[in-house]
Amino acid sequence: MDDARHSEPPLLVKGENLSLVYGDTHALDGVDFHVQEGSIIGLIGPDGVGKSSLLALVSGARRLQDGTLNVLGGNMAAPAHRRRVCPRIAYMPQGLGKSLYMALAVEENLAFFGRLFGYDGEVLEARMVTLLSATGLLPFRKRPAGKLSGGMKQKLGLCCALIHEPDLLVLDEPTTGVDPLSRRQFWELIDTIRQSRPQMSVVVATAYMDEAAQFDRVWAMNAGRIMAEGSPAELLEQTGTRTMEAAFSRFLASQDDLAASELEIPPYEEASQPIAIQAENLSKRFGDFTAVDSVSFEIHQGEIFGFLGSNGCGKSTTMKVLTGLLEASEGKAELFGKPVEASTVESRMRVGYMSQHFSLYGELTVRQNLDLHAHLYRIPHDQVNARIDALLDQFGLREEADERPASLPLGVKQRLSLAVAMLHDPDLLILDEPTSGVDPIARDAFWRILIDLSRNKGVTIFISTHFMNEGARCDRISFMHAGRVLVSGKPADIATDLGGGSLEKASISLLEEASKETSTATSAEEIASQFAQAPDETKPQTSRFFSPRRMMSYARLEAQEIANDPIRSVMALVGSLILLFVMGFGISMDVDGLSYAVLDSDQTSLSSDYQTNLAGSAYFVEHPAILDYEDMDQRMRTGELAVAIEIPSGFSEKLERGRGAEIGVWIDGSQPMRAETVLGYVNAVHADWLQNLIRTRLGGAMETSAVNVETRFRYNPDVKSLVAMVPAVIPILLLMIPAILSSLSIVREKELGSITNFYVTPTRRSEFLMGKQMPYIVLGWLNFVILWLAAVTIFGLRFEGNFLAINIGALLYVTCSTGLGLLISTFLRSQIAAIIGTAILTLLPAVQFSGLTDPVSSLQGAGRVIGEIYPTSHFLSIARGTFSKALGFTDLQQEFITLIIMAPLITLISVLLLRKQET
């Protein structure tokens, strides 16, 4: 861009003295930073110097700690301003497809972002088609985002960021892992959009120095500070270098002298080296999609073999087949002369593999990760620490040794992955884009290690990369496209033959040639017209207040997630039905079949008469007679007997004499409820026997009671457990399942990273939570209907109350239970904690304190208090009232009022507790 000396364009972003501290790390240390309208700004610097932190601040994703930051004419510390401007900002976080929903299709992802900003119908569709075809994603629009290759995820992420025509585009290493052709298309797309929207500014962090050379201005950062700033030409002049690459090294030269020297590669002596990797007509199909299509190559020991090609062309799949992670559909794959399928633990010891996605433990520190792997790779105990120390230095991880990768920048994570892959001195390294997102200096340092391994230790290296200068360093390379190898050979030969000496040009022409038939790339004019078609006036208004539309976008998103995972909904619905059966039949308060045995020391006709009477009771089951006290003790201890009866010697004699005859009863008190019942039964049987005795033997009729107590069991005349239990079990099922699902839906976004979309879009906290809640309310209500139907049909319960009343009650109640899930999710970060937390916080109160078996009024202490306020108690009353007692709204007024208050209240509290920014 021209030097705008005459009329300075207004500043879009102006940050002064920005500082950011995490724990005791200074991510930003007094940074002054500004962006002019209509310009494209690059941020360069080593990994972990604060580039991402700065971008997150500018986009509003991260909370401002110190300093002032004005973006688009207002202070970013003010929530009202953030809300006002965030529709004009688009932010694409670092990491492969970090902001995407992996279970959703490409078009569903894009449509979600579009709807969030108010696009819909044909406008949305046209826009989606333009963006997808411009990035070559159109043929994949139905594919789930999780199944895209790394580079394709990045492109989709960009589409999602561009869909709402932002004025400020904040991109954090957007082209990491993107192939050269797509990279060029990517920047062309941005250029085209900038032409039709000249006021748009772009801020990009990048590890590609050739990209930085094209920007208007470049800011070089190091250790949380700005080291230099200016146009690329100015920076080259300042450092006295000719390339940005060299300039970059120069900025850091003082701290790393090694970096300044040129990389030298000793020639590789191919002759007579045995073959390390051999692939012959290797194919891999997923369903009807062929990822790898009869690929053949040989790699010799000690060789550095490069794999280049477009995104999603099958490089990673081929590598995975060679490591044994995937099984080949056809063809032969051999490592060191042995087929890969027979990969044993011993053969794994010879291979070091690094996957494209970070796959180490984010919850262990860098050192702990290394330590774990050192032990797994059988490094002798006394050498572990020395080896780790050496690696920490070699890969520049010393400072981050005690930090957790989860909080580290991509470049540092990549270095850690590399260190782990090399930890055990393997004979073969399979590295899938190991340098993506790594800064140039670290990349050079890393190549030094590779060259040393190859040339001095004979390690075979199989590496894939999108950096052409890295491709040029390989001994041989293969270009892949759409599952096939296009060309193989020495990089210099390929560059001369196809690119006039430049490998970059060679690769682009190769890929262009190959993708001609399949490509439906949109012309620049089309894109420009699409984006020019919608001038600012017609751009949908972004409401600053509660927007039902945004809420519905989130509701739709969640509904799609549920629809794409049908097992989840089926499990929820069928599962609750199964549980209803289990609990309906399983929780029984009817106590019968009680085991008893008699210790008869009397052995008279009277004592045997007493026994006969007991045996006649339907409640008791007689076990063999007890021999003595010891036998009794033993058998009660095993739990065989619920009750033991002792008829002492002299019993009948004493009875005949009418003085002091006793019968001993021992009850197993370990289950108090059962014991109480036993007690009642024994008393009743005993009284019955006495009456008979008095009538028959003692001649006189026993005085009947003077008063008649007439007991009527209401609502459940037979006192059957089923009638009491089924209506009470429904509320419990409608609590746990919806609560777990809704709480996971939020925590999942936090754990997997897509929560950033909520941070940087105009979505309000209430829209986000209620949108997410809505599908689960519907699912919960559906669940209720199924349970209700099962109760009246399969269980044959009579439903006597008001059907509308129980339905409204159920709706209010599932709103409460999903709300509880949201509430729990607001303070949790991991899904495991969410499952355990929700289970603990719902199961105990629901089963024990809500009146399932014991009425709330009979409870004590904390349980009583919980029972009184817990929504389950209230819906339980509604369920029992409508099922068994034929009640309606008016009779259950109290319960309804409580639920009507609670349902929105719980969601409201969750809204207040949720954070709109990362802290």
Next chain:
Amino acid sequence: MRLRNILHLGIKELRSLLLDPFLAGFIVFAFTFSIWTAATAMPDTVQNAVLAVVDEDQSPLSQRLSLLFQEPYFAPPIEISRTEMDPGLDAGDYTFALYIPSEFQSDLLAGRRPTIQLAVDATRMSQAFEGSGYIQSIISAEVSNYLGRGHEADALPVDLVIRSKFNQALDGGWFGAIVEIINNVTMIAVILTGAALIREREHGTVEHLLVMPVTSLEIMLSKVWSMGLVVLAASLFSLWVVVQMLLQVPIHGSTLLFALGAALHLFSVTSMAIFMATVARTMPQFGLLMILVIMPLDMLSGGMTPRENMPEFVQTIMLAAPTTHFVSLSQGVLFRGAGLEIVWPQLLALTVIGSVFFVIAHSRFKKTLGSMA
């Protein structure tokens, strides 16, 4: 199989557990506060039962009757009118409604055998049945007493001498605390182990393990021992500190024997959790599967209601569940002071079930591990 791998992979699990403060907090919560509330909230069967009295007689006798219903068994009786009786029962304001008709006292004295009506809300199972028995006997006794026949009751020819073994006061709290520990042991072990595996899958770390020189057996055993150990330690802490020290529940048997049983039980349920995690593809699916498995285990293994009340086929099926044997072992050891000579069949059953579960889970884990990456 290398023990060192199992050890280090297990240590990794423990480290990630400790790093999640909320997760660790929930485990502590489940074995302290949950146990404590479960124990203290549970009423004795009839406790604080709410009784309403419609006294149309207003005689000295009828007033004496309502005074009889006292704490702790009954909450102070509520005086209501006849018309309030039904709506109150409907609304669940009280479980029992006693109707004393007018002229009750005089009818009684005239020997006309008056009738007292007792309406019971039978949807409140646990109280309804016991409570009505209590109320009947209280009334009968008082009426006999009033009529001056008190001595006759004493003169009954045979006395029942009732002793309650293992829990003299029939204190429901003891029972509640132990049941809660048993349930939490199962639930938390299943979630921790299963979710640890799902997390590896969702974060792509399984892929990494697959290229490491470790076997599926080592991976599985490392999760079994580490998560089992956490839960075992938590449950013993709960038993010693919360149950014995804070709640003052006397433990009759050997806690060491209980610990042995718990360890075997944990071996089974953690294996089961691995199996579940191979079936579920995502964390939400696992969460649902967990509820589907845990609730029946809690409900049907004899912890909450006695096994003999359940239908025959349920009892038979539940013999295959480790919880059934663990519950019966725990009740035997902790309540009845049973020793090894009594609970060995349960220990044997747990060992057999655990081994079978482990073998099945491992073969499935081995088979599916490749597709998890």
